[in-house]
Structures are given as C-alpha cells and as structure tokens.
Amino acid sequence: MNTQIKILKSANYIKLLQKLFDHKKNIYGPVRQGKRIGYQKINSANELATDFIIPDMSAKSFVFPCIEKLFSFTKDKENVEIQNLNLDNIPEKIIVGIRPCDALGMKSLKAIFGRDPADSIFQTRLERTTFIGYACNQADDYCFCTSINGGPGNTEGSDILLTKTDSGDYIAEIITPKGESIVASAPELFEDGSGLDKQKYLADVPKRFDDSNLENKMKAAFDTNVFDEYAIRCIGCAACAYVCPTCACFDIQDRTKGSKGERIRTWDSCGLKLFTLHTSGHNPRETQGVRWRQRLMHKFSYMPERLEVRGCVGCGRCSRRCPVDMNIAESINIITDENII
Amino acid sequence: MEQNIYLPYRMKIVKITEEAPFVRTFRLEFINPEEGEKFTFKTGQFAEYSVFGEGESTFCIASPHTRKGYVECTFRQAGRVTTALSNLEEGDLIGFRGPYGNIFPIDQWKDKNLVFIAGGIALPPMRSVIWSCLDNRGNYKEITVFYGAKTANDLVYKHELKEWEERPDIKLYTTVDPGGETPDWKGEVGFVPAIVDKFAPTAENTIAIVCGPPVMIKNTFPVLKKLGFADENIYTTLENRMKCGFGKCGRCNVGKTYVCKDGPVFTAAQLAELPNEY
Ligand SMILES: Cc1cc2nc3c(=O)[nH]c(=O)nc-3n(C[C@H](O)[C@H](O)[C@H](O)COP(=O)(O)OP(=O)(O)OC[C@H]3O[C@@H](n4cnc5c(N)ncnc54)[C@H](O)[C@@H]3O)c2cc1C
Ligand code: SF4
Ligand code: SF4
Ligand code: FES
DSSP: OOOEEEEEOHHHHHHHHHHHHHTTOOEEEEEEETTEEEEEEOSSGGGSOOSOSOOSSOGGGGTSOSEEEEEEEEEOSSOEEEEEOOGGGSOOEEEEEEOHHHHHHHHHHHHHHHSSSOOHHHHHHHHTEEEEEEOOSOOOTTOOGGGGTOOTTOOTTOSEEEEEOTTSOEEEEEOSHHHHHHHHHSGGGEEEOTTOOOGGGSOOOOOOSOOTTHHHHHHHHTTSSHHHHHGGGOOOOOHHHHHOSSOOOEEEEEEEETTEEEEEEEEOOTTSGGGTOOTTSOOSSOSHHHHHHHHHHIIIIIHHHHHSSOSOOOOOHHHHHOTTOOOHHHHHHHHHOTTTO | OOOOTTOOEEEEEEEEEEEETTEEEEEEEESSHHHHHHOOOOTTOEEEEEETTTEEEEEEOOSOTTSOSOEEEEEEOOSHHHHHHHTOOTTOEEEEEEEESOOOOGGGGTTSEEEEEEEGGGHHHHHHHHHHHHTTGGGOSOEEEEEEESSGGGOSOHHHHHHHHHOTTOEEEEEEOTTOOOTTOOSEESOHHHHHHHHOOOOTTEEEEEESOHHHHHHHHHHHHHTTOOGGGEEEEOOOOOSSSSSOSOOSEETTEEHHHHOSEEEHHHHHHSOSOO
C-alpha cells in the first residue's frame, strides 16, 4: 500500500493509546527503569519514556523470545506423549516506540526464520505484532544506521511511524494495513498531513564507513589478519549478540520437572567458543578472532549473499554494551579503508 | 495450523545391535504407522534424534532408502545425549526429526564403478549408500569398499562385512591400524590411505566416496588424486556441530555454506572452494 501521511496531535496520541487500552489491547513500550530504558507492558501513556536515544534491549524478544518453548512432553517409564504448541494462544501485541533500526531488523529475522522450512512460531508472533515506531530526533556516537541503508526516519518494518515535530505533535506515516487498522480504530484523531516533510525533525547521523561494495570488501578481508587484530581484546561474552536486533542464533535444549518437560530454544551466539565445539574437542572456529570474523562475515557478506538482506541495522547496541569497547563500525571502517587492505 | 518444524516423530527402538565398544545401532519404527508410511528420505541425509528430557543429537540415517518402514542410526557414546541414548533398551521411545540435508546423487552414478573408503565410525553414512546401491546392483559396475578401524574390535557392522565378503558382486578390503590386529585377523594391516594406495582402484569411470575422521580424509585425497580421480568425482561428508538441521540456528556454516542445508555431502571440488572452518 502507499504510505499515507497524517497529523497526530500530541493530545490525540494520548487519546489513541487510551482507546487501545480501552479495547483491551496488549501494549508494550519503552519505560524508564532506573538508568535503563526497557520495553514493558504499559497500562497508561504516562508510563512511556520520553527523551531517550534507544531502548537498552531491542524489540527482538517480542518475536523471538530469549527462551521459547517449542513443545512440551510428559514422560513415564513406558511412554512419551508430545503436546504441540497451540499457536492460537500467541497474543496480539502492539509495540510503541520501536526505533526505525529495530523495525528494520525484523526484515533480517524474517529472512532467517522465513526461509524454507518456515518457522511457524516466529511467523505467528510477527503476524500478531503491530509496530508503532518513533523516528529518531537524537542519536549518539554509536548509531550508524545511515551507513548501512537505514536512517533515523526509515519506515521499513514499522506499521506506523511517528515523527515528533517541534510543537510536540506527530507526523504519522501509515505504512501497512496493520497501521491502517490502528487508524481505523480512532479515525477522528488523525488529520490529513499530506505534503508534510519529516526530514527537518530527524537526527543527523553521520556516515561512519562507506558501505559501497561492502560484501566484496568483507570477502577480500577474509584471509587477512584484520579480524584477529581487532578481536584481541574480545572476551567472548556474547553480550553483543544478545542486545542485537538481528542476531538469531539459538540453541535447542530440554528441561524437565518430574514427568513433565519441554523442548526450548534459547538465544546463543557465534561469539561463544562452545557454539561450534565438537564433542571430540575439535573446534572449527578455534580463536576469538575467527569468531569475530564469523560475526561480521555473517552480517555483511553471507546474509546479503544468501538471503538478500544485511544482518545489521546500525543500532550500535553491540558497541554500547561491549565491556571491552569493541566497536563494530570501527572494525568495518578498518576493513573498508583501502589503505589497510 | 501450520506445521511445527521442531516437532519430532515418536519412534520405538525395535532392535539394538552392539557394534563395537561404545558403538550401537538402533532400528527405529514409527509409533504412528501413518507417519511411517508418509516418511521418505534419500541416502546421505541426516536427522535429529532425541531422548526426551536430555536433548537432541545429530546422526546420519544409516539404513538405505530402499528399505521402508524403519530407519537405523549408528552412534558412538560421546557426551550427554549419546550417553542417554546408550542407556536405553529395546522397546523404549525416542524422538526423531528429519530427514535433513542433501543426498549422495546415486542416480547420477549409473553405469560407473564405485569405490567406498571409510574409517572408524564413519561407516554409517556410507553403509546407507552401499546398501542403496546393492539393492539396485544392476545400475552400477564394480563396487569396492575399503574400511579401516583402529582395532579389529572397533569395526562396525561386523555381520554385514561378513556378508559383503561372501558376495561376489562387491569387493571388500578391511584394515586395522598397525597393532590393532587380533591373532586370527585376516584383513590388511595399515592406515586406510596406504591400503587404498596398495590396491590402487582405477579412476576410470569411477566415483570415490570417502568418509572418516579429518586426518583420514586429508591423507586419502592425495592418494586418490595420484590414482587419477578428479575432484568432482570424489564425495565426502562434513560433520559441523548442528542443532536445528535446517539453516536457522546458525552454527554449522562454513563460510556462506550451511552444512545442514547445502551439505552434508560435498565433492572434493566443492570443499576446495570452502574456507578452512570445518
Ligand atoms: C551431519 C552429521 C552426521 C553425524 N552422524 C553421526 C553418526 O552417524 N554417528 C555418530 O556417532 N555421530 C554422528 N555425528 C556426530 C554426533 O552428532 C555427535 O557425536 C553427537 O551430537 C554428540 O552429542 P552428545 O550430546 O552425546 O555430546 P555432547 O558433547 O554432550 O554434546 C553437546 C552438543 O554438541 C553437539 N555436538 C557435539 N559434537 C558434535 C559433532 N561432532 N557433530 C555435531 N554436533 C555435535 C550436539 O548437538 C550436542 O547437542 C554426526 C554429526 C553430523 C553433523
Ligand atoms: S565483542 Fe564485546 S560484547 Fe561481543 S563477545 Fe566480544 S567482548 Fe563480548
Ligand atoms: S550488529 Fe550491532 S549495530 Fe548491528 S544491528 Fe546488531 S547490535 Fe546493532
Ligand atoms: S544446524 Fe542449524 S543452521 Fe545448520
């Protein structure tokens, strides 16, 4: 569908949320939690954080929870019964305040979980989630969305994108049918905004590296020592993967209590030594440098080649969160700097 | 509702064969016969086998696709899941999810000679192909098998080796590492690559299939090249650690190649293109 532009007065935004609460919708949004900004379920618009750069964790867990049941089973000496998931029980959710980078990240996740064979658990979660995004009017030194085809006002992945204007009112872009159905629940709150330009309200995010031909530059760097050199200080904690909106690697495990159990999938990371370790002791990715190379190659070379989408949206979280200040944009900058390779 | 791709079939262990120390074969039948009737696979594919409450483990399907109604796996007790599997008895129930991965293109091998070269516990993937070819014996010319293990006791499928030895339409060379022979050992003594070199199978109109520990594969490829085998005619399998089996969990890739989707079967020519991450 064509994106429609509307005006949503700030008071009307509050009313819109109120209306959605009245309709018993599950609404989640960024809330100030001490020093952190985290998504949580809200019951009133007052709970929403204002004036923040980006939530500490991405919105990925709404569609790909950190620990997720795949099915349950009951087991006794003679028999095992399997109880399949009932996907009908997955609730509909509305996420407000998702940043454009995180919304764009859904495209990477979709490419991984949607490839044949499609993962119906992920797909159902995504189908039942509506994203009302906030365009960014401020950024920090870690943000690099503009270096990888994203941007502070990028609409991809959001159902509605709100850009706050100087007056506090919003330019609302209605991007998808899901967005339209939100408007349809309170059409009187939206005014025509055609012709309005959000550009001047957006944060200025400078380019941190030149992404032209990045896929091939990554390939050319594969056998050089840039990854080893850069990853010397990496302690392999995998924090970068857990905060990342596009990292999708997981483990599959069982957990039991008495005769009942469930098979679960849990977030995992290529940064961890155990990720690829064989029982024999052989490890195809032996060093942290090789594991860092895998992280970057996967995001900027393998995914574009195999799934036609990059595995990074430039949110900068991995670098903000890294305990030893590994910086992905800096690492790519070293690789794309022709003087070095 | 759409299918849950993580849901295993429930299988009954109908037969356990002790193959060698710490190595067993399970014959598995579908608890739900309808699922069994619908189930098909091709030789070379693998699956996820699970003990409920302990987790899943990746093994190839060791039985040939020409035999219906059951699947077999042969596994070595190594860690958590394989130990739990080893503690099971006939009649017990396990989970089975698959088949996954690509196949040995045996239909393209019609009217060719086949040379199978296996080491240690790597016979299972090979055994599936060997029987699939023997069950359509007329399709192939000479079939030769080289199989080696550390000691005579470590050879798996001993009863089938005996059967192959007696069949006129398949040539079998078994070997054990120096020092691994028993007093009544009648086979060869020496490492697999050396035995292949000694009996020098012709490369003419021949496909070679090599499965074994990395060091055996590494030392066998040069011998085959010396005998005149082109890389395109040498097949092998990779065993990167796996969880999902279908290209999502992210751990089995070698460069952009996913062993679970694009493999586990590769030609030596394809391997030469891959970075050394296996
Ligand atoms: C395509 C393929 C086919 C295989 N076929 C066979 C076979 O026919 N017979 C056989 O005995 N073994 C086979 N293996 C190896 C087998 O998967 C491992 O030995 C087994 O998973 C060890 O599991 P564990 O839980 O007992 O060990 P643990 O050390 O407790 O396992 C930890 C985890 O590591 C993983 N893992 C560890 N080593 C390997 C490995 N080498 N390959 C894959 N995953 C590993 C398992 O998923 C397991 O969940 C195959 C592996 C692959 C990838
Ligand atoms: S890059 Fe930083 S956050 Fe990521 S594994 Fe290394 S030390 Fe941890
Ligand atoms: S790799 Fe880092 S910058 Fe890129 S999307 Fe993930 S967390 Fe954000
Ligand atoms: S086993 Fe999960 S991606 Fe290959």
